[in-house]
Amino acid sequence: MEVYRTDFYIGLSLAVSSSGFIGASFILKKKGLLRLAGRGAMRAGQGGHAYLREWLWWAGLISMGAGEATNFAAYAFAPATLVTPLGALSVLVSAVLSSYFLNERLNVHGKIGCLLCIMGSTVMVIHAPQEEEVASLHAMGEKLRDPGFIVFAVCVVGSSLVLIFAVAPRFGQRNVLVYILICSVIGSLSVSCVKGLGIGIKELFAGTAVLKEPLFWSLVICLIICVSTQINYLNKALDIFNTSMVTPIYYVFFTTSVMACSAILFKEWLNMTIDGVVGTISGFFTIISGIFLLHAFKDITFSWDSLPLFLRKGPQGFPRGHQPYAALPSHSLQEITSLLEDQRPGTEVVRNFLFCLCLH
Numbered sequence: 001m002e003v004y005r006t007d008f009y010i011g012l013s014l015a016v017s018s019s020g021f022i023g024a025s026f027i028l029k030k031k032g033l034l035r036l037a038g039r040g041a042m043r044a045g046q047g048g049h050a051y052l053r054e055w056l057w058w059a060g061l062i063s064m065g066a067g068e069a070t071n072f073a074a075y076a077f078a079p080a081t082l083v084t085p086l087g088a089l090s091v092l093v094s095a096v097l098s099s100y101f102l103n104e105r106l107n108v109h110g111k112i113g114c115l116l117c118i119m120g121s122t123v124m125v126i127h128a129p130q131e132e133e134v135a136s137l138h139a140m141g142e143k144l145r146d147p148g149f150i151v152f153a154v155c156v157v158g159s160s161l162v163l164i165f166a167v168a169p170r171f172g173q174r175n176v177l178v179y180i181l182i183c184s185v186i187g188s189l190s191v192s193c194v195k196g197l198g199i200g201i202k203e204l205f206a207g208t209a210v211l212k213e214p215l216f217w218s219l220v221i222c223l224i225i226c227v228s229t230q231i232n233y234l235n236k237a238l239d240i241f242n243t244s245m246v247t248p249i250y251y252v253f254f255t256t257s258v259m260a261c262s263a264i265l266f267k268e269w270l271n272m273t274i275d276g277v278v279g280t281i282s283g284f285f286t287i288i289s290g291i292f293l294l295h296a297f298k299d300i301t302f303s304w305d306s307l308p309l310f311l312r313k314g315p316q317g318f319p320r321g322h323q324p325y326a327a328l329p330s331h332s333l334q335e336i337t338s339l340l341e342d343q344r345p346g347t348e349v350v351r352n353f354l355f356c357l358c359l360h
Contacts, residue, residue, distance in 0.1 A: 007077040007078065008077070008078055008082075008128075010074075010077045010078075011073075011074045011075070011076070011077030011078025011079075011082070011083060012074075012078060012082070012086075012125065014070045014071070014073050014074035014077065014078075015070075015071065015074040015078065015082070015083045015086040015087075016086060016089060017067075017070045018066075018067040018068070018069075018070040018071035018074060018087075018090075019067070019086060019087060019088075019089035019090040019092075019093060020067070020089070020090070020093055021063050021064065021066045021067030021070065022063075022064055022067035022068070022071070022087070022090040022093075023089070023090035023091070023092070023093025023094040023097065024060075024063050024093060024094075024097060025060045025061070025063035025064035025067060026060070026090075026094045026098075026238070026246075026247055027060070027094060027097045027098055027101055027102065028056055028057070028059045028060030028063055029056075029057050029060030029061065029064075029235070029238060030060075030098075030102060030238055031056050031060075031101065031102070032054040032055075032056030032057030032058075032059075032060060033054075033057065033235075033238060033239050034102075035054060035056060036054055036057075037239075061231075067090070068227075071083065071087075071194075072194050072197070072198060073198065075191065075194050075195045075198050076195070076198025076199060076201065076202055077198075078128070079128060079262070079266070079268060080191055080195060080258060080259075080261075080262040080266070080268075081128065081259055081262050081263070081268050081280065082124065082125065082128035084191065084254070084255050084258040084259065084262075085120075085121065085124045085255050085259075085283070085284055085287060086121055086124070086125070087251055087254070087255065088117045088120065088121050088251060088255075088287045088290070088291070089117070089118075089121060090247075090251075091117060091247050091248050091251050091291060091294065092114045092117050092118065094247045095110060095113075095114060095247070095294055096114070107297065109293045109294070109297035110293065110294045110297070112290075112293055113289075113290040113291060113292070113293030113294035114290065114294065115290070116286055116287070116289055116290025116293065117287050117290040117291065117294075119286055119290075120282075120283045120284065120285075120286030120287035120288075120289075120290060121283070121287060122283075123279055123280075123282060123283030123286060124279075124280055124283035124284060124287070126279065126283075127275070127276045127278075127279030127280045127283060128280070134195075134199055134266070136199065136203060136208075137196065137199055137200045137203055137208075137210055137213055137215055137216060140195070140196045140199055140200075140215070141215045143265055143266070144192070144196070144215075144265070146264075146265070148264050149261075149264050149265050152260075152261060152264050153189060156185050156186070156188060156189055156257075156261075157189075159185055160182055160185055160186050160229075163178060163181055163182045163185075164182060168182065168233075172236065173240060176237060176240075176241045176245055176246065176249060177249070177253075179233040179234070179236050179237040179240075180233075180234075180237055180246065180249050180250045180253055181253060182229070182230075182233045183229075183230045183233050183234050183237070183250060183253075183254065184250065184253035184254040184256075184257045185253075185257050186226050186229050186230055187226070187230055187254045187257060187258065188254075188257035188258050188260065188261035189222065189226050189261070190222075190223055190226035190227055190230065191258045191261065191262070192261055192262075192265055193219045193220075193222050193223035193226065194223065196215070196219045197216070197219050197220065197223065200213070200215075200216045200219070234246075234250070237250070248291035248292075248294050251291060252288055252291060255284070255287075259284075
């Protein structure tokens with residue numbers, strides 16, 4: 001038990017460190033992509049690979065590599081159900097840094113969302129499940145041959161191929177979920193590969209000849225394919241859509257996929273108590289609530305200075321100095337509509353005045 005607790009805290013420290021590196025990597029890569037767009041280079045969302053010549057993008061990739069390396073090590077020491085949700089801290093880091101370096105506003109809702117992410121992560125750490133002990137690469141191979149995991153892996157691969165070849169060409173440029181779903185479902189397999197390789201590397205340091213095991217190299221090849229696909233489609237999503245949109249949505253789908261995969265592969269939930277299950281689920285939904293606040297209200301101009309205006313209510317429940325809107329009579333509405341649609345030069349001033357009045 002003492003050894004387990006030591007491994008738990010090592011894995012926890014590595015997971016938190018990786019969030020800092022990964023959160024910063026999103027900002028560096030986005031800055032690199034924006035510089036390329038400013039120079040007129042073919043964008044990643046259009047199939048271009050000019051970002052390979054941009055040093056800021058490479059700095060972001062190195063930062064992400066450092067984060068993934070520490071995350072890789074964290075999976076060798078702590079349960080995947082703990083390590084993966086702590087990726088919410090990378091959302092927090094990315095949101096804070098983007099407000100400073102990408103001029104993406106972080107309003108009151110976003111700050112409350114960041115706080116909820118921290119609170120949810122803390123609750124998940126306290127109630128983290130203890131996964132089934134996997135001490136060797138051979139034991140990992142037995143789990144990978146489990147019928148439940150094989151069915152899950154086939155579904156992941158099949159759905160990914162459908163998204164890549166059928167859905168992405170038609171809807172990828174317009175819907176942020178397409179590219180993120182590809183990254184997320186494939187990411188669940190990459191985490192399984194990382195977990196197996198982490199166990200193999202621990203055995204290697206202990207003196208076991210794991211480099212002669214075909215399973216070790218199979219996991220390496222599978223990990224390279226999965227990570228390459230994730231990087232490709234994550235770049236497309238970052239290039240087309242706002243960082244503050246991509247990062248939280250990617251976290252939610254990726255974490256959900258990994259937790260489902262981990263539950264099937266390691267049977268983590270079987271030995272948990274009721275309060276542990278409730279605590280883990282509550283922490284996860286607290287994180288999702290925080291991420292929702294970060295994303296859903298990011299374009300609303302709302303600050304602590306404007307809060308008193310919303311708290312002061314008039315006699316009819318409206319903010320002081322404001323009156324409820326009243327519907328225009330139907331004949332007046334028709335006259336205004338016809339005037340707005342009138343294209344004669346003499347009506348331009350009146351039309352503009354009415355347009356501004358409607359906006360007010």
